[in-house]
Amino acid sequence: MKAMIFLLAWVFTPLLSAEETGLKTASFMPLWSPQAQFAGYYVALDKRIYARHGIDLKILRAGPGCAPADALTKGTADFAILWLTTALQHRSMGAELVNLAQIIQQSSLMLIAKKTTGIKTIADMDGKKVGLWEGDVSIPLRTLFTKHHIKIREVRQSQTVNLFLRGGVDVTSAMWYNEYHTLFNSGSMPRN
Numbered sequence: 001m002k003a004m005i006f007l008l009a010w011v012f013t014p015l016l017s018a019e020e021t022g023l024k025t026a027s028f029m030p031l032w033s034p035q036a037q038f039a040g041y042y043v044a045l046d047k048r049i050y051a052r053h054g055i056d057l058k059i060l061r062a063g064p065g066c067a068p069a070d071a072l073t074k075g076t077a078d079f080a081i082l083w084l085t086t087a088l089q090h091r092s093m094g095a096e097l098v099n100l101a102q103i104i105q106q107s108s109l110m111l112i113a114k115k116t117t118g119i120k121t122i123a124d125m126d127g128k129k130v131g132l133w134e135g136d137v138s139i140p141l142r143t144l145f146t147k148h149h150i151k152i153r154e155v156r157q158s159q160t161v162n163l164f165l166r167g168g169v170d171v172t173s174a175m176w177y178n179e180y181h182t183l184f185n186s187g188s189m190p191r192n
Contacts, residue, residue, distance in 0.1 A: 023051060026079060027058045027060055027078050028080065029066070033064075036177065041059060042059065068081060072090075072095070109174075117170045127151060127152070130153065131155050131169040132155070134156060157172065161174065161182055
């Protein structure tokens, strides 16, 4: 009976606000929509790890139309994941950003061409149709092309590699943990 009363009291007790629990509120925006690379943040939230460390964390929606750098500069996010090139670009324009941690030491961004295109070097991309994503993720690639004096025919790339698979672009942007494996699983590229 005591257990039942305790359970009912627990179920019907209103949720306490961050102020009432002594937690500090904070908001966080990942770099993109929920996907495997951000799973740790969501699992930590679900397991109340942030709360155990005194933080009432809210994970904000990211993805198309929701840029983490903009959220930081507008003050709608306290923390965010940014490409280092994005952070540097925004810092150069006067945004007061602080790099708390560089978790990933090597970029997962890559450019992929089919062997049949004959593209083997950066120079071989000169004049070719290259699929680039919109926004900050394309900063490193545009910098690469500028550095090597490469003029590409830029084609806006969607969130899939379908345009590349259908021959609409000679080179596609990809992340090693996502599109790279999608291309192999499509059967259109041989495994090395």
